[in-house]
Amino acid sequence: MLTRTKLLFLIGGIAICALVPPVASAAGDDFYTTLFARIMIFAIAAVSLDLILGFGGMISFGHAAYVGLGAYAVGIFSFYGINDGFLQFFVAIVGSALVALVIGAICLRTRGIYFIMITLALTQMLYFLGISLEEYGGDDGLNTDRSEFFAWFDLYEEINLYYLILGFLVACVFIMHRVINSRFGMVVRGCHANEDRMQAIGFPTFRYKLAAFVISGTMCGIAGALLANLTEFVTPEFMHWFRSGEIMIMVLVGGMGTLFGPAFGAAIYLLFEEWVPDLMEATISGTGENWHFIFGPLLVILVLFAKQGLWGLIPDRSRRDG
């Protein structure tokens, strides 16, 4: 169970997210509303990736693929003038679940290094597929309308979209909380600790791992559908393997194998991406776009010395359950 400190962080985090739009519009700067909407979308992706990465021990280097699929589900319907949000999100969910099922079934035949390389390669396949589809913009991407849910709930009101995303994030974290602490979640965590032993006890570990893979991919698909709504633009770039790497970094920064850590990791990574280039630009002009020069080595250091992530640095006796 959560310690009091972590509970405070969690409530604080949700409260900050809820308060951003009114504060930002009072300050006359809607930029932060968009930024935080983006953070929450990637928080969904990172939290769902952590289910298989941190809890399941499956190092998927391909989760940007599902984000991209969800985004294209919205984008392609919008391309044909169909903006019904229920239909779009339904297809985003079913589509990313099916693709995750196929990719998972192929990849989970292997372990270790093979698994990493294959998830990476199959993501890149979807990326190239996106580029080769000239019909839907190919390389240049596709301009997209926002989804339409109800007449009174217009997503072109930034505030409505923002709270929709927040709602999805809270729901996603809640579902993940239930999944991880369920019997199913225990089996998946058991596979991480010792798969042979789980098999010896009699669990069909392949099916459990595949189910976890599909749940994780599906949630990333939802994140993608939200992302398409936020940016009003869909591009194969969403599926580029660098994006997969970024989501993994968010998980690592926040804390692998923790439930809420990756959400904070997403916030930290995206704020870093926003602020550090500005800071560099202010220090030495012209260096702002070279922020990877600092971030790359920083990432190496982080991996070497701060493995448990920031969520793990919050004082707590029992680490794995948060």
Added chain:
Amino acid sequence: MTWLLLIEQTLNGAQFGVFLFLVSAGLTLVLGIMNVVNLAHGSLFMLGAYYAATFFGLTGSFLLALVIMVPLALISGIVIEVVALRTMYDRDHMDQVLATFGLILFFNESVRLVWGPESQPMPVPDFLDGSVEILPEAPYPVFRIVVILVGLAVGAGLYLLITRTKIGMLIRAGASNRAMVGALGVNIRLLYTLVFGLGAILAGLAGMMAGPIQSVEPGMGEDMLILAFVVIVIGGIGSIRGAVIASVLIGIVEVVGRSILPFAMANFMGEDAAQTAGPAVASMLIYVLMAAVLFFKPAGLFPAQAG
């Protein structure tokens, strides 16, 4: 005319396969022996191309650039191994993936800082410029033929190194049982560094030869890296023979598929539909091939014990 196109594209595919082989040969040894995921291997391909482009530009001699590039690539590889990777051997794969991902970001950005974001000019050297007629009325660039020959030579050399020399024996032994080789008194760390340096030279060589064909620009190594992964998955981790065969296979399927498939599909479906679906199918071909191989042979076509 179509047959000429097919032959030409097959040669192009073989030549692309040579690049893939040079990149994946080092990578597969590193993966097989050290059990380390090294995403930064593509950066060595990029660095090789940049070193070569720079010194080719300065000296005007392709061979001199080669002579300078090789030790530089070796040093780069050894520095990466000693500074960053050596601490990773005992870590899990997740750490290796993220740390080497950090290295990619660092190298791409370093290259951008030193050489600028625009691509570097690297012409085909004069003595390899021109073309020969491989078949009557079918000229083919000499440079690409040389690339294929170099690939064959390196492949043969590596095969001899691995199967016929003491170092090769140690490498094979290391691939099948690291701890045992160490226990028998072999300096396994030095062996690791050597293998890594060798891989760096091969990747650098590929980058150098790719310079006049592709463009020399930041991030050029990433696409090669992912294709090299596909090659390794198909060929089997740690297997040079597997890398040779899978590289050529992937190279030809990729290049020929992209150029021929849209036309071939137009024969049995509409012209318009083929123009849309052709490139899409072509871009997925090699991955479908990979999935198929995995389905029947999860450990690749040539598992490492075979050398």
